[in-house]
Structures are given as C-alpha cells and as structure tokens.
Amino acid sequence: MAQTKAGLGWIGVACAVLAVAASAVAQPVSPAQRSTAQQVAQSGVPLSELAPNAPDSYTVKRGDTLWAIAGIFLKSPWRWPELWGMNMNEVRNPHRIYPGQQLFLDKVGGMARLRMGPGGADGPVETVRVSPRTRVLPVGDTSIPTLAPHLIEPFLDEPIILERSEFDQAPRIISATDNRVLMTRGDRAYVRGRTGTPFVETDPTKTELFRVFREATPLKEPGTNRILGYEAQYLGGARLMRSESVQTLTNAKGATEQVLVPATIDILRAKEEIRVGDRLFPEPPRQLISYVPRAPSQQVSGSIVSVYGNAVALAGQNQVVVINKGLADGVETGHVFAILKQGMRVDDKSQEGERARIKLPDERNGLLMVFRPFEHLSYALILEITDTVSVGDRITNPR
16 A cells, blocks of 8 residues: 655645534534635745744644644644645544644745645655554544633523523422422522413433522613613522422312322532522533634624623633624634724823813724524633733624
8 A cells, every 4th residue: 555745745734624523423614614624725824824933743642722723834724724734635534633643844935835734835745655553543533623622511401591481481490398488509499380281290211300490680781771681590400309299189178179289309519509489491402513713704893791600800811701603694603703902091191281081992802702692692712912901892703
C-alpha cells in the first residue's frame, strides 16, 4: 500500500473547524460554510489572516479544545470554514481531531495552508510505504471538544425562558411530609396541577422525571423596558411516584364526599432548598448538541440583558449571560458575537473655555457564543474577555 505525503493533506486538521464531535454522528455543515471553504480551497488563506504567533507545527494534546486550536492559527477562531477550505478535498469528516495528531502550517506565495503530516513544502513528493497495524482505542469518543464541556453542560438543564402564563399554569408543590417548609434531596412532596388539569402520569410504562423551578423573573429590553420573556430559577429534579386523584370518603355524619388527593413526587436532586409554591416542568430528553462557532450570516446588533446567577451584576470569562436576540432574529446555536463595552460620557477639557459633553466610542471587550436560543432571548457563554461585562453592554457581529 502506498500513500503520498501530499495525500495525507488536511485529514483531521479540519477539526479545527470548531464543529465539536460530541458523538459519533456526523455533524452539520451549512451551505454558507461549505461555500466559504470551497472558495478558500482554491488558494489558501492570506498570511494576514493568521494569528501573529501562528506556529509552523502543533501537536494536539489531551485537554485541548478546538476553539483554542483554531485561535493558535487564525486571528478569528470562528472562521473555521477557511481552515477547512485549505485542503478540503482530503476531508471526509471535518469534525474530528484527536490527541497526538500533528498539524503543519505551510506558507507559499503569501498564502497559508494547514495539513497533517511531515513538515516541509518544497522538493519532490515522496512515497511512503505503510503497513496495516492494530490501533486499540476506548469505546468512548476520544475526539477533543470545541469548548470545555463543563462550561456549558450545567446550563443545558438549568435555566429556562418562558412566558408568564406557562409558569403560572405549571404543576405546583403544595406540601411536604410533616408540614415541613423546606425540602431537599431524598424528601417526598405533594403536587397539584392547575384547576381542571390534574397532575397525572402520561405513560405508566415509563419513569417520569421533572425539573423544579422557582419564580419567573422578567427579562427586559434595555432602554424600552419591554418584557422579552421570563427566566425561571432552577432548583433541582424530581420523579413522579403517584398521580393526582380523587377519592370517595365517608365523613363523621355518614355522608360521602369527593376529596382531592395530590400527586406524590420524590426529590432526586436539589441545587437549592425546595419549598411550597415551586413549579414542575417535564425533564427534556438528553440531547447531543454540536457547537459550531461561527459568525452570523446576517448583521445582528443587540444587548446583554441579564447575567446568569443570583444577585450577579457583572460577568467574567466562562460565565453565562442572556442577550436580547433569539430565533426570531435569526440567531442560532454556535453564533459568535463581539461584546462592546459602552464608552463613558466625559467632559472635553482639551480647550480653554469649552466644556463639551462627549461620549467615548464603544470598545470591543471580548467574544461570546450562543448555546441555547429561545424565541426572543438567548443564553450565551463568554469565551474571551478583557474587562468585566455588565447588563446593557452591546453585542454585534465579530470582525
């Protein structure tokens, strides 16, 4: 069996495409991303688009993330289609990269190409003889993720954004055993559905799980105070043990009466203490989400309306914020936005006798990536930061 050095090409390098492979399922590539890659494939990437300290080679290490690897080679890590396009003819699955793979950067004629294999771009193409060999790998997927999984995974189940009516109509905890006020993991509680809709199991053959939430805090549009949605505070999880029902009882006078018996739940986990009045929502099925960081195809401008967490006013790197743009605005999972710090208002004291009030320009403060969009709002993770982020800071397309 023979394989040329050129044929080794771009295999695996395309995984710096920042399309995470959380499972063995092939991940999506949008038509716009493919078109960009095809254009770049003809010539490569201009040297001006490379990161200032882009190395000639890099060996992937355990613990790396695809976002970080793309940032090693490019000024803009979200521009993964251009990396893929450097040699896309050799790419069959641009969503995989593994520890131990070596990436090499070739610079010829003012353009750059990234490949995997021995270094050196000059000289004749040599033929390398290879023999079959056994490679033993664990059953689990060993490809590196786009971002460190622990940064996002806790938020996939925790916060939700909904309408006020949805929250008010959700089943509610009405009591705990022994009339206790607070409940935690291992406790039993009792639940009622809204009037006319008893809280009952939908499939007797399956265990039904629920998430417990408290309050419904309004999230408002900066400037107008228009309510865009309500954020419910995540408290924990529970399992439905017995459905709500009605029993016929005989009172002291011998008469019968219909008495409501609430549903029974067992609390399986508790992030905070749970109490009477808290609401239940069905546990959603576990999803394997592919994060493909990329710039939006259309122009989007918005603002940060909330920082996730109790009594939190400022956010730093790897924290979660809510932006006032969502599915209705064309925002998708993986969209990357630049964060703009609002310029201060100051007095111009540079000239004697004049004290004009001016506003300094908004300055770029970092990057964030949307990981859970709703209709008019989205949760986003702060990827890079130079200063703290606060409510009211603007977001826009990265450049």
